[in-house]
Amino acid sequence: MTDLGPVVWPPAPIRTERLVLREPEARDRAATVELLASPEVGAYLGGARPRDELERAMPGAPGRRPGLFVVDLDGAMIGRITLTKGTGHLRQAAGRAELGYLFLPRAWGHGYAAEACGAALDWFAGALPGEPVVLATQTANVRSMRLAAKLGFLEVERFEAYGAEQWFGEWSPVAPSA
């Protein structure tokens, strides 16, 4: 389930200084396969998926679903962000809006993930006012830990799952000042 309740989907493409957040298109297929087959991207996510399996499972355009944004730099996909509810892979995240982010390694180190996730969280705060967002990441995933802190996620707990220490954090929208 990726139900975002009353949220109107898709929103108009979200533009930041350097990027556009939009729905997947057929032209994103190769980059999507590259992303999900990348050992570097999958290093803290249980590993990459075999390229041929991905290609078979995705004969056409990458699937669209509420809360899934492709991140586009100058017309090419460099990553994707999910803001979805109830995927429930962890008890702590069940039924709550959860942020996920995956970027191609060549796009790391430019602040693109922070810029795109910040815009996605702003959009979410407007779409579901007052609703917090949670995030789970391995503590060994240093880049992801730094990004979570930069976005304003605060630690709720750490626990062991999938054979590794997990960090579970929460982000709350800033209430508009009166």
Ligand SMILES: CC(C)(COP(=O)(O)OP(=O)(O)OC[C@H]1O[C@@H](n2cnc3c(N)ncnc32)[C@H](O)[C@@H]1OP(=O)(O)O)[C@@H](O)C(=O)NCCC(=O)NCCS
């Ligand atoms: C997690 C992940 C998205 C982080 O990517 P990232 O590029 O490090 O993240 P940011 O967008 O915050 O970029 C920060 C880096 O950009 C640099 N940077 C360069 N130009 C910048 C700019 N204009 N603005 C901001 N930062 C900039 C920063 O100095 C920093 O570099 P450093 O880490 O070498 O010091 C990426 O590593 C990834 O896709 N990992 C695999 C998937 C994954 O594990 N996801 C977690 C599951 S929830």
